[in-house]
Amino acid sequence: MPDLKLPETKLLIVVAAAMVDAQGRVLVQQRPPGKPMAGLWEFPGGKVDAGELPEAALCRELEEELGVAVDGASLTPAAFASESLGERHLLLLLYTLRDWQGSPEAHHATALKWVSPAELYALDMPPADLPLIGLLERLL
Numbered sequence: 001m002p003d004l005k006l007p008e009t010k011l012l013i014v015v016a017a018a019m020v021d022a023q024g025r026v027l028v029q030q031r032p033p034g035k036p037m038a039g040l041w042e043f044p045g046g047k048v049d050a051g052e053l054p055e056a057a058l059c060r061e062l063e064e065e066l067g068v069a070v071d072g073a074s075l076t077p078a079a080f081a082s083e084s085l086g087e088r089h090l091l092l093l094l095y096t097l098r099d100w101q102g103s104p105e106a107h108h109a110t111a112l113k114w115v116s117p118a119e120l121y122a123l124d125m126p127p128a129d130l131p132l133i134g135l136l137e138r139l140l
């Protein structure tokens with residue numbers, strides 16, 4: 001049985017969005033060189049800052065990473081993953097999002113692409129994302 005107690009500072013809370021377009025496709029972005037897990041495809045998002053609400057963090061990240069404006073009320077909680085990263089523990093909160101303003105542009109990522117939920121299985125994604133794919137496929 002692993003040690004189930006964890007100092008609070010070691011918990012990494014990350015929010016991410018499955019942005020869904022009119023064809024039911026989902027947006028993924030490729031992590032850039034120099035970052036951990038470079039080259040892997042992920043849902044746009046990032047870390048929640050201290051004292052920040054998760055939905056506010058995700059709106060901020062989507063603006064920074066993609067240049068889109070999002071109303072926090074449009075974010076629907078969808079699924080989560082809980083994954084050990086060694087020294088830290090990742091809690092990844094995934095939301096679905098169907099309404100935003102602007103066209104997503106890759107401000108930080110190497111590339112963006114729209115894929116069907118079934119196509120996510122063929123992408124190289126971080127380990128925490130793998131269980132989220134099936135959950136998302138059933139939701140969309």
Ligand SMILES: Nc1nc2c([nH]c(=O)n2[C@@H]2O[C@H](COP(=O)(O)OP(=O)(O)OP(=O)(O)O)[C@@H](O)[C@H]2O)c(=O)[nH]1
Binds near residue numbers: 037046048127
């Ligand atoms: N955005 C995002 N992060 C994910 C996903 N899956 C996953 O394991 N992660 C992990 O969650 C963490 C997010 O960190 P990040 O570096 O992207 O966050 P950030 O934008 O706040 O970065 P920064 O530290 O450069 O400001 C990384 O350890 C990343 O690998 C995902 O689908 N989307």
